[in-house]
Amino acid sequence: MDPVRERARPAGLPPAAGAAVMAAGILSVGLHLIGHDPLSLAALAIAALLWLVLARDFAVRLTGDRGRFRAEADTPAALTAVAATTVLGTRLSMLGWQAAAAAALVLAAVLWPGLSYAVVAHWQRRMPGAAFLVCVATQGLALLAAVLADADRQAWLARAALAAFCLGLLLYGAVLVRFDFREVCRGAGDHWVAGGALALTALAGSKLVESPVWTGWTHTALRTVTLVALGLSLVWYVVLLAAELGRLRPRYDVRRWATVFPLGMTATACLSAAAPTGVAWLRRLGEPLLWIAVAAWLLTCVAFAAEHRRSRRTPRRLPRRPPGASARGG
Structure with a gap:
C-alpha cells in the first residue's frame, strides 16, 4: 500500500465518542418522560445517526485494523459501545419498536463479555472516572432487559435484568476502591461517570421496581437500593458540580460528552423513580435537572x-528535511 495514502487515511473517532450517543439518547428518554416528544425524537435521531457512524467506525477497525482495535478494546471507553447501544435500545422500546430494542439488547450482550474482560484485566490502582463504564455498560443491559421484560411480559428477562443489576452494583464497588479521587478536581470530563453510574443503577432499579415479577421483600429491597443509589448519585452531582465551579475547565475535550451523560442520567433517574418508589418530589427535582443537562449538551x-x-x-506543519537534503528528495 502506498505509504502516502496510508498516512492520509482518517484516524477515525476515538472510543470515548460513544458517550455522545449516550448523552443524546438519555436526553431523548428524559424529554419523553416530561412530554416534550418533538425534542425527544430530535435527540433520538441525533443519537441514532451518531450510533451508525460509530458502528461503522467500530466495524472498520475490527476488520481492517485489528492492532488498533485490540489496543482500544483494553480501554474503559470501549464500553461506550455497549452502553450507547442499550440506551438507544431503551428509547426504541419506549416507541414500541420492541424488535429493534431486542436486537440492540442482543448486540450489547454479545459485545459486553469480551470488552468487559479486556477492561477489567487492565485495571490499575488509580483509575479515571471512565473506569466506571464497566458498571454503566452492565446496568445498561439491566435497564434494557427490564424495559423489554415489562413490554413483552417476559419473567425470565426480568430475572436476567436483576442478575445484571446486582453484578453492576458489585462492579461499581470494585471500581470505587480503585478510583483516583484527585480526578474530581482535575478530570477532563469522564470523572462525572462516578455519579452517572449510580444514576443509571437507580434508573434500572426503578424499572425493576415497576415489574410485577417482584413482590414482597424482593420488591422492598429493590425500592430501597434504587433510592439509595439515586441519593448517592445526587451527592456525587453536588460534589462534582462544586469541583467544576471551583476549578473551571472550559476547554473542549471529547470526554466532556461523558459529563453530559451523567447530568441527563441523573435527571432521568429522578423522573423515572418518582412513581414506582412513591417519592413524588423526585419528579419536581428531575425536570430542572433535565433542562440543565440539555443546556450542557448544547454548550458541549x-x-x-x-x-x-x-x-x-x-x-499542518510539513516535516523538516534533514540537513543536506535536496529540495526534491530526502
Whole structure:
C-alpha cells in the first residue's frame, strides 16, 4: 500500500465518542418522560445517526485494523459501545419498536463479555472516572432487559435484568476502591461517570421496581437500593458540580460528552423513580435537572464546533528535511 495514502487515511473517532450517543439518547428518554416528544425524537435521531457512524467506525477497525482495535478494546471507553447501544435500545422500546430494542439488547450482550474482560484485566490502582463504564455498560443491559421484560411480559428477562443489576452494583464497588479521587478536581470530563453510574443503577432499579415479577421483600429491597443509589448519585452531582465551579475547565475535550451523560442520567433517574418508589418530589427535582443537562449538551456542541473549526484552520506543519537534503528528495 502506498505509504502516502496510508498516512492520509482518517484516524477515525476515538472510543470515548460513544458517550455522545449516550448523552443524546438519555436526553431523548428524559424529554419523553416530561412530554416534550418533538425534542425527544430530535435527540433520538441525533443519537441514532451518531450510533451508525460509530458502528461503522467500530466495524472498520475490527476488520481492517485489528492492532488498533485490540489496543482500544483494553480501554474503559470501549464500553461506550455497549452502553450507547442499550440506551438507544431503551428509547426504541419506549416507541414500541420492541424488535429493534431486542436486537440492540442482543448486540450489547454479545459485545459486553469480551470488552468487559479486556477492561477489567487492565485495571490499575488509580483509575479515571471512565473506569466506571464497566458498571454503566452492565446496568445498561439491566435497564434494557427490564424495559423489554415489562413490554413483552417476559419473567425470565426480568430475572436476567436483576442478575445484571446486582453484578453492576458489585462492579461499581470494585471500581470505587480503585478510583483516583484527585480526578474530581482535575478530570477532563469522564470523572462525572462516578455519579452517572449510580444514576443509571437507580434508573434500572426503578424499572425493576415497576415489574410485577417482584413482590414482597424482593420488591422492598429493590425500592430501597434504587433510592439509595439515586441519593448517592445526587451527592456525587453536588460534589462534582462544586469541583467544576471551583476549578473551571472550559476547554473542549471529547470526554466532556461523558459529563453530559451523567447530568441527563441523573435527571432521568429522578423522573423515572418518582412513581414506582412513591417519592413524588423526585419528579419536581428531575425536570430542572433535565433542562440543565440539555443546556450542557448544547454548550458541549458549541465547544465541539469551535474546536473543530479551529483545528481545520490550523495549518499542518510539513516535516523538516534533514540537513543536506535536496529540495526534491530526502
